[in-house]
Amino acid sequence: MAITDDGPIIGIIGMGDMGRMYALRFQAGGHKRIYVCDKPERYEELVEEFRGTSIHPLPSGHAVSRLSDLIIYSVETSAISSVVAAYGPSTKLGATVAGQTSVKLPEKVAFEKYLPDDVDIVSIHSLHGPSVTTEGQPLVIIHHRGPIEKVRLVEDVFRSFKSRYVYLSYEEHDKVTANTQAVTHAAFLSMGTAWRNSASYPWETTRYVSGIEVVKVNITLRIYSAKWHVYAGLAILNPSAQSQIQQYARSTTELFKLMVEGKGEELSRRVWAAREDVFGWKEEEEGGVRDGRAPILLSEDVLDQFSLGQKPEKETQRESPNSHLSLLAMVDCWNALGIRPFEHLDVAGTPVFMLWIGVAEYLFRSRQLLASAISAGLRDRVHRPEDIEFCVAARGWSECVSFGNFELYQRRFEETSSEF
Numbered sequence: 350m351a352i353t354d355d356g357p358i359i360g361i362i363g364m365g366d367m368g369r370m371y372a373l374r375f376q377a378g379g380h381k382r383i384y385v386c387d388k389p390e391r392y393e394e395l396v397e398e399f400r401g402t403s404i405h406p407l408p409s410g411h412a413v414s415r416l417s418d419l420i421i422y423s424v425e426t427s428a429i430s431s432v433v434a435a436y437g438p439s440t441k442l443g444a445t446v447a448g449q450t451s452v453k454l455p456e457k458v459a460f461e462k463y464l465p466d467d468v469d470i471v472s473i474h475s476l477h478g479p480s481v482t483t484e485g486q487p488l489v490i491i492h493h494r495g496p497i498e499k500v501r502l503v504e505d506v507f508r509s510f511k512s513r514y515v516y517l518s519y520e521e522h523d524k525v526t527a528n529t530q531a532v533t534h535a536a537f538l539s540m541g542t543a544w545r546n547s548a549s550y551p552w553e554t555t556r557y558v559s560g561i562e563v564v565k566v567n568i569t570l571r572i573y574s575a576k577w578h579v580y581a582g583l584a585i586l587n588p589s590a591q592s593q594i595q596q597y598a599r600s601t602t603e604l605f606k607l608m609v610e611g612k613g614e615e616l617s618r619r620v621w622a623a624r625e626d627v628f629g630w631k632e633e634e635e636g637g638v639r640d641g642r643a644p645i646l647l648s649e650d651v652l653d654q655f656s657l658g659q660k661p662e663k664e665t666q667r668e669s670p671n672s673h674l675s676l677l678a679m680v681d682c683w684n685a686l687g688i689r690p691f692e693h694l695d696v697a698g699t700p701v702f703m704l705w706i707g708v709a710e711y712l713f714r715s716r717q718l719l720a721s722a723i724s725a726g727l728r729d730r731v732h733r734p735e736d737i738e739f740c741v742a743a744r745g746w747s748e749c750v751s752f753g754n755f756e757l758y759q760r761r762f763e764e765t766s767s768e769f
């Protein structure tokens with residue numbers, strides 16, 4: 350059946366957070382017919398919810414696949430194989446199929462195995478969560494099978510999102526998203542676990558907490574308010590992610606050991622070397638503009654707009670410096686893996702990654718701030734228990750991911766998220 354004047358019929362399989370956001374966006378963008386489904390038991394509920402709109406719920410993925418010109422699978426990464434096995438054979442002749450999964454290897458394997466030869470594959474991935482505006486955010490487009498016109502079709506369908514199209518292969522996608530997301534998420538998951546295990550939450554403290562700490566709190570809360578399977582899929586199923594998460598735990602423990610052993614020279618050498626290799630600033634120079642790009646987060650004033658508590662008048666009443674172990678380890682880990690995070694900003698700069706690299710840059714730009722973090726790591730006793738908890742948590746997440754066990758991941762995640 351040819352595409353009508355109303356444009357291609359869009360189908361979405363999986364009406365969770367992302368599928369729902371897509372359906373509403375397509376409707377707002379003027380698409381007249383959007384067929385959607387979730388698991389069959391949710392059919393009636395969806396019919397009620399979308400009555401009188403351009404979004405038409407159907408009982409299952411078979412019907413969506415039979416009727417749509419562009420079918421988007423928006424299900425859990427761990428479920429993609431069984432869902433495509435079920436509905437893929439029903440795909441309309443000549444249709445285009447896409448997936449929203451965060452890791453593309455399982456999706457590619459499933460599409461190649463279960464889709465009929467007479468349908469094309471142009472996959473996608475919005476590199477942001479469902480509550481973030483699509484405007485200006487990266488939308489990866491993967492042209493895997495079929496004529497170039499099908500890429501144009503996908504570009505047209507998504508035009509109203511005003512996202513920034515980024516063209517990658519399936520393999521490039523998994524490499525670059527591992528580099529930006531895997532270790533970043535491991536850092537925030539570890540922070541949350543550490544707070545939970547020590548029953549000490551930054552937002553409950555009577556101390557004034559500003560700047561870098563507030564960014565950490567905000568992102569950690571955001572990550573723990575999302576669905577566990579998104580992060581589990583990314584960490585366990587992305588072929589590059591595991592070794593990176595292991596390196597992050599290794600960097601964390603190695604730096605912490607140097608701190609407690611009082612090996613100041615070795616610690617300093619390692620941290621300043623990582624600064625030079627990752628950011629390009631020599632130890633004796635203040636961090637400046639990199640490759641003509643202004644710093645991501647400009648100043649403490651910007652960070653302070655997100656403070657917890659009242660800002661005290663006197664400097665002495667402010668939070669004492671801490672080692673920022675999570676950030677020192679992040680940059681050490683990027684260095685050990687040869688990851689140059691700035692190269693990924695335009696391609697796969699998710700909102701969380703942008704903020705994280707922004708605070709890392711903020712800490713490492715200033716020689717004084719970095720020196721004071723190193724010194725606090727060696728001498729400060731107030732924050733040391735938090736650093737111990739952080740090390741244990743980073744190790745725990747790394748082990749959990751290496752077991753490849755989704756249930757264990759879910760348990761760890763929910764134990765902490767239920768406290769927030």
Ligand SMILES: NC(=O)C1=CN([C@@H]2O[C@H](COP(=O)(O)OP(=O)(O)OC[C@H]3O[C@@H](n4cnc5c(N)ncnc54)[C@H](OP(=O)(O)O)[C@@H]3O)[C@@H](O)[C@H]2O)C=CC1
Pocket residue numbers: 362363364365366367368386387388389410423424425426428432449450451452474475476477478479575576578579582
């Ligand atoms: N959330 C995010 O920030 C982002 C997520 N992604 C990716 O997008 C995909 C969807 O994520 P998200 O929307 O957050 O997750 P959700 O869990 O909110 O949505 C997935 C939905 O698919 C449903 N589903 C599972 N099996 C079937 C089936 N056989 N037929 C129809 N529906 C089915 C699920 O039902 P049930 O809950 O009963 O299993 C659920 O409602 C994932 O692959 C994720 O990695 C990509 C970018 C950002």
Ligand SMILES: O=C(O)C(=O)Cc1ccc(O)cc1
Pocket residue numbers: 450451475476477478530579699700701702
């Ligand atoms: O910004 C981040 O890293 C997020 O956590 C949101 C997110 C989660 C999963 C994706 O596949 C893409 C973006």
